[in-house]
Amino acid sequence: MKKFKKAVLPVILSASVITLAGCSQGSSENYVSTKIGNVTQKDVLDYIGSQQLSKSAVNLATRKILLDKYGKEVDSAYIDKAYEKIQAQNGGKESFEALLLQQGLTADKYKEDLKIKVTQAYMINEYANITEEKIKEQYEKEKKQYNIAHILISVKSDSTPNGISEEDAKAKAEEVLAKINSGEDFATLAKEYSTDLSNSSNGGELGWSAKENTSFVSEFANVAYSLNKGEVSELVKTPFGYHIIKVLDTKEVPYNELKNEIVEKLAHSAVTSDPTVYSKSLQKLFDEYQVKGDTNEIKSYISGILNTTK
Numbered sequence: 442m443k444k445f446k447k448a449v450l451p452v453i454l455s456a457s458v459i460t461l462a463g464c465s466q467g468s469s470e471n472y473v474s475t476k477i478g479n480v481t482q483k484d485v486l487d488y489i490g491s492q493q494l495s496k497s498a499v500n501l502a503t504r505k506i507l508l509d510k511y512g513k514e515v516d517s518a519y520i521d522k523a524y525e526k527i528q529a530q531n532g533g534k535e536s537f538e539a540l541l542l543q544q545g546l547t548a549d550k551y552k553e554d555l556k557i558k559v560t561q562a563y564m565i566n567e568y569a570n571i572t573e574e575k576i577k578e579q580y581e582k583e584k585k586q587y588n589i590a591h592i593l594i595s596v597k598s599d600s601t602p603n604g605i606s607e608e609d610a611k612a613k614a615e616e617v618l619a620k621i622n623s624g625e626d627f628a629t630l631a632k633e634y635s636t637d638l639s640n641s642s643n644g645g646e647l648g649w650s651a652k653e654n655t656s657f658v659s660e661f662a663n664v665a666y667s668l669n670k671g672e673v674s675e676l677v678k679t680p681f682g683y684h685i686i687k688v689l690d691t692k693e694v695p696y697n698e699l700k701n702e703i704v705e706k707l708a709h710s711a712v713t714s715d716p717t718v719y720s721k722s723l724q725k726l727f728d729e730y731q732v733k734g735d736t737n738e739i740k741s742y743i744s745g746i747l748n749t750t751k
Contacts, residue, residue: 495734495742503723504557506730511560519701520555524548559701561719562708568722569711579703580696582653588690589665590627590645592617595636595682604636604682614676614683621673627687636682646689654706661686720747 473480486494531537541551566576594614595604604610617634621627628644635641650657652666660679665686668674674686711718724747726732734740 491738492742495736495739498739499734499742499746502732503726506726506732507557507560507564510726510730511563512556514563514701514704515556515559516697516701518698520552520559523555524552559705562701562705564722564726565708565711565718566704568725569708569715569718571707571711576700576703576707577696579653579707580699583651583699583703584693584696586649586651586692586694587666587668587688588649588692589647590631590640590687590689591637591647591661591665592627592631592635592641592645592685593637593682594634594684598680601681610683611676614685618673618676618685621685627673645687649692723747 597604631645668688677684
C-alpha cells in the first residue's frame with residue numbers, strides 16, 4: 442500500500458524562462474560568431490517569437506511581485522525539506538541534479554521555483570479570505586504527527602495479481618505477527634515478509650502523517666492513529682490485504698514548521714472549489730502593483746491569462 446502524495450514540479454512561473462535583459466527588437470549585438478555569419482540578439486528574438494517573449498516577461502514580473510509581497514512568509518527550512526523529498530523521489534542527489542541540468546536548471550533555481558509556488562498559495566489564500574485564524578485552526582488538527590510502519594501480506598485481486606489467496610495471506614500475516622509478539626524485530630520482518638515493495642526495504646516505514654489529512658484507507662487509518670508510540674496492531678484487513686501496523690514515533694510539530702504546508706493545502710482546496718480563483722487572485726495582485734503591458738503583444742498575453750475572471 443502506498444500513500445499517493447503528489448510531487449508536482451512547479452510549472453506556473455517556472456524559472457526556466459528566457460531572460461534577455463536589455464534586448465530590443467532592433468539590437469544587432471552578436472551572441473554567436475561563425476564563418477558563415479553571426480547570430481544577433483535580433484535573430485534570437487525573431488526565432489523565439491513574441492508569444493514566448495511575452496510569456497517570459499510577464500512571468501518574470503510576476504515572480505518579482507510575488508516575492509516582494511509574500512516572500513518573507515516562506516520558511517527556507519520548508520523549501521529545503523521539500524527539495525530533499527523531491528530529490529529522493531527522483532533517484533537521489535546526483536540523478537536529480539542531472540535531470541535539472543537537462544532542463545537548464547540548477548538546485549538554487551529549482552528551490553526558487555518551490556518558493557514561488559508557496560507565494561502563489563499565499564496569494565490565492567489572501568483572495569479567498571483564508572485568514573491566519575483559519576490556518577491555525579487547520580494546524581490544530583494536524584499538529585500531532587505519527588511515524589507509521591507496516592507489514593503487508595497482499596491478497597490476490599485484479600489490481601494485485603501477485604498476491605496470494607485470502608486464507609494463505611491471513612495465515613502468513615498471523616505467522617509474522619506471532620514472530621513480532623515473541624520479540625523479533627519489526628523492521629527486519631518487514632524486509633523479509635512485506636509485499637509492499639515501496640517501503641519494505643526501509644523496514645515498512647511510511648513516514649510522518651496526521652490523522653486529519655491522511656491518504657491511508659479508512660480501515661488502515663482508524664487503527665494506525667489509535668495506537669501509541671511503539672505499539673503494534675493486530676491484523677488489519679484492507680482491500681490491499683492483511684497489515685500489521687506499528688507506530689514508530691509521535692511528535693507535535695511547531696506551528697512555524699507546518700504553516701507553509703497547510704497554506705499550500707488550503708490554496709489547493711480553494712482552487713479545486715473554484716478553478717478561477719488563481720486568475721482572480723492574480724488580477725487583484727496585478728491591480729495592486731499596477732502591472733500593465735508596454736507592447737501590444739504583452740497586453741494581449743496578460744489579457745489571455747486573466748480571461749477566466751470574466
